[in-house]
Amino acid sequence: MFDLPEPLHPAVVHFPIVLILLGAAVACAAVVVNRWHLSKIAAVVLVLGSLAALVAVATGKADQEMVGSLSSAAEELLDAHEEWGELTQVGAGITAVLALVAAGLGVVVARTGQREPSDVRTGAEWLPRLATGARVVTAAGTLVTCFFIYETGHRGGKMVYQHGVGVMAQPSENPVNTGDHN
DSSP: OOOOOSSOHHHHTHHHHHHHHHHHHHHHHHHHSOOHHHHHHHHHHHHHHHHHHHHHHHHHHHHGGGGOSOOHHHHHHHHHHHHHHHHHHHHHHHHHHHHHHHHHHHHHHHHHTOOSTTOOSSSOTTHHHHHHHHHHHHHHHHHHHHHHHHHHHHHHHHHHHHHOTTOOOOOOSSOOOOSOOO
C-alpha cells in the first residue's frame, strides 16, 4: 500500500525548510503591508514549519544509527548538523509563538477598528504599535531561523556530497555508458 522511505530524515527534512522560508517571506511582507490576514497566514505556516522541524530533528536522531562508522571530519559535520538542526527547531518554535502573538494582536486591532495610534476608540492607542512591533520581531526571528536553516543544510549537504554519509551504493541494472564502443 504505502511504504515510508528509509531513511526517513532526507524525505521529511525539506518540509520545515520550505514552510519556514515561506513563513519568513509572509512575515516580512506583513511588516511592510499592514494587512491582518498576512500575520495570520504567517502564523499558520510558521506553526506548520515548527512542527515539521520537530519531525525532522526526531527522524535525524532516529536515522543517525544508519550512517555507520564515519571519519572524524564526517563525525564533526554530523555533530554540527545536529546542533544547527536543534537551533533551527528552537528558532522555529519561538518564531511560531511570536507569529501567533502578532496574528492575535492583528485580529484585536482589526476588531477595534484602529488603524493608527491616533485613532483612539478603545482607549488603547498603544495597541496598533504593539501589533506592528510584534510583526517586526516575528519577521526578525524568522530571518534568524532562516540563517539556522542555511547552516544546518550546509553541513548536511557537505556530509552527503563530500563525505558520502547516508549514500548507499547499489549495483546498477544498466551500466553507465562510458562512450567506449568496442
